[in-house]
Amino acid sequence: MAVAGNRRKAIALAGLAVLAALAWYTIDAGKLRILVMILLGGFALRIALTGSRSRYDGTGPPE
Numbered sequence: 001m002a003v004a005g006n007r008r009k010a011i012a013l014a015g016l017a018v019l020a021a022l023a024w025y026t027i028d029a030g031k032l033r034i035l036v037m038i039l040l041g042g043f044a045l046r047i048a049l050t051g052s053r054s055r056y057d058g059t060g061p062p063e
Contacts, residue, residue, distance in 0.1 A: 009047060016044045 020040045027033040 009050075012047050013044060016040055016047070 020037065023033065023036045023040065027036060
């Protein structure tokens with residue numbers, strides 16, 4: 001089951017949104033919650049700024 005380009009990005013961002021919601025409701029307010037949100041936000045930013053193609057999408061060997 002291969003998922004292509006933009007759909008893969010949307011699934012990854014939705015997964016991070018679910019993790020962020022779970023962390024928000026399960027971690028008490030404080031420094032740890034802020035740290036987790038910053039970490040998840042960094043991952044989301046990295047996913048959002050990457051291109052739509054993965055180096056593993058091609059048919060040839062990875063370079």
